[in-house]
Structure formats: structure tokens, C-alpha cells
Amino acid sequence: MSSPRQRFLDYVRRVPGARPVVSPFLPHRPLVDKTLEHMGLPSDGDHFENESRLARELGYEPMFMCGGSDLIFPWREDESLSDAEWSVAVLDTPEGEWVRTVSRQKGMFGDETGFPVKTEADHRKLQAVCDRIRDQEEAIRAYFRDCRQRAGDEGVIVIGHPHVTWLGYQIGQQNMIYHAMDYPEAYAASMEAIFRASLVLFEYAMDEGVDFMSESGYGMEMISPAQFAAQDMPYTRRLSDWVHERGGLMWYHNCGQTRKLIEAKYFDGLGCDVIETLAPPPDGDNHDLAASRRCLDPAICSKGNLDLSLLRTGSVEEIARTTREMVRAVEGYHHIHSTADTPFAETPVENFLAFVTTARDEADRLA
Numbered sequence: 001m002s003s004p005r006q007r008f009l010d011y012v013r014r015v016p017g018a019r020p021v022v023s024p025f026l027p028h029r030p031l032v033d034k035t036l037e038h039m040g041l042p043s044d045g046d047h048f049e050n051e052s053r054l055a056r057e058l059g060y061e062p063m064f065m066c067g068g069s070d071l072i073f074p075w076r077e078d079e080s081l082s083d084a085e086w087s088v089a090v091l092d093t094p095e096g097e098w099v100r101t102v103s104r105q106k107g108m109f110g111d112e113t114g115f116p117v118k119t120e121a122d123h124r125k126l127q128a129v130c131d132r133i134r135d136q137e138e139a140i141r142a143y144f145r146d147c148r149q150r151a152g153d154e155g156v157i158v159i160g161h162p163h164v165t166w167l168g169y170q171i172g173q174q175n176m177i178y179h180a181m182d183y184p185e186a187y188a189a190s191m192e193a194i195f196r197a198s199l200v201l202f203e204y205a206m207d208e209g210v211d212f213m214s215e216s217g218y219g220m221e222m223i224s225p226a227q228f229a230a231q232d233m234p235y236t237r238r239l240s241d242w243v244h245e246r247g248g249l250m251w252y253h254n255c256g257q258t259r260k261l262i263e264a265k266y267f268d269g270l271g272c273d274v275i276e277t278l279a280p281p282p283d284g285d286n287h288d289l290a291a292s293r294r295c296l297d298p299a300i301c302s303k304g305n306l307d308l309s310l311l312r313t314g315s316v317e318e319i320a321r322t323t324r325e326m327v328r329a330v331e332g333y334h335h336i337h338s339t340a341d342t343p344f345a346e347t348p349v350e351n352f353l354a355f356v357t358t359a360r361d362e363a364d365r366l367a
Contacts, residue, residue, distance in 0.1 A: 068160025219256020
């Protein structure tokens with residue numbers, strides 16, 4: 001029997017007879033651990049080992065995600081500058097030392113001030129770091145090699161999204177708008193620098209056995225269709241074309257409001273093999289999964305849709321019913337049955353089991 005990794009790859013590549021894939025999106029470790037304990041299985045390994053054990057028991061094909069933009073920007077905490085409230089990290093660049101200060105309580109994504117790109121000079125530092133990524137080749141390759149060894153053939157590995165238009169997560173979402181308007185040339189140069197560094201990262205990752213290269217984008221809650229077409233589409237397409245020219249597979253993540261982008265065929269133009277998460281309300285707007293799927297190019301393997309809040313607060317019966325409806329909605333298409341993003345750690349074990357087992361049974365029945 002083929003391995004979970006091979007089953008996943010065969011399904012995406014449309015190998016005749018490939019079994020439909022069920023793959024929750026990166027369930028939090030506490031959820032994996034408590035599910036194992038609920039089933040009377042050990043949970044004493046690392047996350048790769050624990051989820052692999054759970055997936056074997058439940059018959060699903062896991063996907064693991066490794067680092068991405070964080071490998072381009074190897075920030076290191078300076079303990080002499082940090083304290084109980086603030087984590088201060090530094091990065092040496094040819095343009096001088098770069099400093100990042102993050103609230104320990106809120107984290108970088110909870111406080112706009114934690115993102116390091118704040119001035120036009122910061123763009124030059126970002127570009128200088130990107131231009132020197134090959135100096136980190138040995139460490140980056142060793143990291144990818146370790147991820148592949150830990151995952152083995154138990155599941156596929158997706159590289160972390162570089163998010164070119166978000167500058168590798170080095171700028172706050174509010175500042176993105178201001179910098180694009182105030183420093184258009186610097187912002188454009190920074191996006192191009194992230195793109196070039198991403199190709200180097202992809203090169204190392206593919207050489208070391210990472211299965212999917214990836215990119216992510218914004219939903220309609222953050223971007224207009226015109227801006228998506230002018231900015232996100234070209235960069236994602238360039239990444240996809242580069243990956244496909246080398247025989248690889250491309251993954252695209254967008255967990256926001258994407259229905260209009262799908263209906264406008266913008267997602268078809270990304271050139272990606274897998275597109276997720278087709279999120280339903282309230283996080284997304286794909287309330288009619290069947291309609292969204294019909295708008296996508298049949299050659300694309302879609303993924304996702306199960307609402308995370310429902311998974312956390314609904315009854316077992318509601319989860320099972322919604323999961324069956326989700327599977328039936330994409331009958332006849334290549335679709336990976338999954339959640340709309342990472343299942344919350346607080347998700348009841350019984351609900352998680354209801355989703356996975358129902359999806360597995362219904363997908364196999366319809367295959």
C-alpha cells in the first residue's frame with residue numbers, strides 16, 4: 001500500500017485510481033495530543049510523530065508546514081535589550097543593524113508596532129537581507145532536510161508562504177497601504193527582493209524534498225479585485241511558473257473572503273495546483289461551496305471549507321451533517337476535504353473525530 005505522502009501527491013497529480021484525500025489543516029498540537037489520549041494512544045513524540053500516529057489511526061493524509069519567510073529573515077533575540085514585556089531582536093545587514101521590538105503579550109501580529117519595516121530606510125535593509133540569502137544556504141538546507149526526515153513518508157510538507165506582497169511579514173498591514181503610497185519605488189523594490197529570495201528558498205526546499213512550494217494572499221476584506229489582479233496575481237504566477245518549470249507543485253493559501261476573486265477567474269490565473277481554504281462565513285464568504293468550486297478551473301485541486309467555529313462549538317451531529325454536505329458539494333471535482341484553517345486547540349475531540357471520520361467515509365463512498 002502506498003504511503004500517505006504518496007497518496008496525497010498522486011491525488012493532486014491526478015494519478016488514475018488515486019484515493020480522495022482527507023487532510024485537516026495543521027491542527028494545533030494540543031488538539032492532536034488530546035485526541036491521541038482520548039483514543040488511548042501515546043502522545044509523547046514531537047508534533048510530526050504525534051500527528052502521523054493520529055493520521056494512521058484515523059486514515060487521513062496529513063500535511064505539515066515548515067518555515068518560509070522566517071528563514072529569509074533570521075532574527076535573533078538580544079537578551080541584553082529585551083525584558084519581561086518586550087522581545088528585542090536584531091539582524092545585521094550591509095545597511096546597518098536592523099532592530100525589531102515585539103510585545104511579548106500581544107505578539108507581532110497583535111501589535112502593528114512589532115513589524116520592523118517602518119521607514120524608507122528599512123526597505124533598504126530588507127532588500128539587503130534578501131540579497132544575501134545564499135549566505136545562509138547550509139543552515140537552510142539542513143533545516144529542510146531535518147523536516148523531511150522527521151515527516152518521512154507519513155505526509156506532505158508545504159513550505160511556509162513567503163507572501164511577497166506583505167514583504168515576507170516584515171511590515172504591518174496598515175503600513176503596507178501607507179508605504180505603497182508614500183514610497184512606491186522602495187515598496188516595489190522590496191517586493192521584488194522578497195520574490196528573488198523566495199526563489200532561492202524554493203530551490204533549496206525542492207532539492208531537500210519539500211513537496212509543495214507555496215504563496216498566500218489577501219481576501220476581499222483587505223484588497224480590491226483590481227489591486228489583487230495588478231499585484232498579487234503576477235507575483236504568484238511568476239512563482240508558480242518557476243516551480244512548474246522544475247517539475248514541482250505549487251500551493252496557494254487564502255483564508256479570507258475570496259468568492260469574488262474566484263468568480264472573476266483570478267484564482268485560475270495564479271497557476272497553482274492546490275488552492276485553499278474556500279472559507280465559509282464568517283471568516284470567508286464561500287457559503288455555497290458547490291458554486292465556488294464550479295467557478296474554479298477543473299484542473300485545480302481545491303481544499304478546505306469546514307467552518308472552524310462550527311467545529312469548535314457545534315454538536316457532533318452538526319459536524320457530521322455539515323461534513324457530508326461539504327463532501328457532496330464537490331463531488332466530481334478534485335478537492336481535499338479539510339478545514340477552513342487551523343482547528344482551534346479548544347476544539348472538542350469528539351467534533352474533530354466526527355469531521356475526520358465522516359469525511360473519510362463519505363469521500364470513499366462517493367469515489
